[in-house]
Amino acid sequence: MRPRAGSKALIREINEALVLDVVRAHRPVARARIATETGLSPATVTGITSRLLGAGLLTETDAVRSTGGRPARLLDLGTDAVLAAGVRLSDTDAYVVLVDLRGDVVASHQEPLTSTRPQDVGESVARAVAVAAASRASSTLIGVGVAVSGVVDQQYGIVRHSGSMGWENVPLQRQLTALLETPVVLDSYVNSVASGLLLFDGGLAGRNLMIFSVGASLGASVVVEGRIHRGFSGTAGGFAHSRVGTDAGRPCHCGAEDCLETWASHWGIQRELERRGVKPGSLVGCDDDVIASAADSLGTAVANAAKMFGPERVVVAFTPEMNVPALTAGTEEVFRRQYAHGTTPPPALEIAATGPSSHASGAAYTVLARLFTADTADTSDADATGARGTVTAG
Structure with a gap:
């Protein structure tokens, strides 16, 4: 069967997510365990981890000695290369945190709202994120998660109803994406809390x-x-x-x-x-x-x-x-x-x-979670599948 265009890039993206997810769950972890958990070959794991180390998404810890052979260097999540922002919206302010890959809050900022009009809220969120991000200018902001009280349609980026904000069917994701020029994910307060529990517990x-x-x-x-x-x-x-x-x-x-x-x-x-x-x-x-x-x-x-x-x-x-x-x-x-x-x-x-803080951190975790999630929706043309539905390559 002829592979679809872009299938190699898709396979690489999926495998990188799988590797990052194993490191997240078992950090610090040896490359051998990553291979066992994912079903990827040792050579593939070596190639992927080398790329992730170069990008700063992974870091090596001190070597530990196994039962024989060379000491193994364990892998952990990086803390400086990339960050995610989380915003907790209320009817009075936008509270922003920056979190690293390990889920630790490294910066925060609180911006008062001039009103709850969606346009005014969007501008306040953009200012708040900019102030927080400026404190960690050497890191790349990979996205912004926004938590809102009410019913949130995450798939379409719409706040269906928020009594506290007085909103009905507000396309907040589209508005914020244009202002922030970075990916934006919306969620409710409670789903943001759930995201944090699921990612780090x-x-x-x-x-x-x-x-x-x-x-x-x-x-x-x-x-x-x-x-x-x-x-x-x-x-x-x-x-x-x-x-x-x-x-x-x-x-x-x-x-x-x-x-x-x-x-x-x-x-x-x-x-x-x-x-x-x-x-x-x-x-x-x-x-x-x-x-x-x-x-x-x-x-x-x-x-x-x-x-x-x-x-x-x-x-x-x-x-x-x-x-x-x-x-x-x-x-x-x-x-x-x-x-x-x-x-x-x-x-x-x-x-x-x-x-x-819990709501804002959870909103940031919804962004981080996408780095650790293998989306296999487009992998039906893949040549081989390992454990956990992984796609092997290289």
Whole structure:
């Protein structure tokens, strides 16, 4: 069969991603193990690692002695050649971090927003990224990840709905790509958090998880066999606009009433406090029944979602303004109560803290992840396949 045009370049790109992924997962690692893990020949691994060392994507560590023969030099991910930027957008600012290949934050910058108009937001993001990147001018910026609260269609680069930003169907990726002149990837807050967990927590490879974000808005990430399931138009995990049997006529920013968002998000709780004539502020010490209702709605909704999907682990991550004991403990208690008479054991539950840095770093990790991912969609003409679906060459 005649190979398609560009197939050699595609094979090289796939194999480089496979090698980088093994180094990421087992760093530092010997070339022999890379060959075993990928199914590539030792000669091919030597050629690929030489290119990656030359590009600064890999670095050699001190030699270690094996059972015999020459000492092996281990390979690790480089820290200086390339960086990814992550941006966490809120209705008040753009918080930017730069991360290296190992996932470490090496620079950050916070830029206030003049408004939430998409054009103004884009210009603020461009300024923020430029300031952060200037501090590491010797490194190459390979892309910018942007995390937005709401429903994000990553495939088409569109923010379908964001209550906190007041947006509907905003083509933010196209706008930012033109301003930044670098690849841009969009995602929701919660999927950004999930990206970070999946990329740098080796114990989650191939696992089935649900990750919930509780902050200004609510979100859920559905992880199937180690990969984020996004659904049609990015709508998987549409947790905020579900209902859990409440009927109080609370209006939601989506146009419906009594969405979970109106009961258990920071936005919803503040609106309810306003309705009661209470000045919005910290949740510490606010009306006990408001927090109890939020915990009851949230714990029930998380349990219902988990029962539908059947994950082995559930993470509920609270932002700083929502991380108050009455809410976190109440949510956990209600969640466990929902499984008290179930026929199957509940999934492992983890209550976690998250915030702007987690969202921004996670957005950067969505960019990094593409360096470690072998896209085999166009490899049907390849001559041979090794372990893990790798394409061998050279």
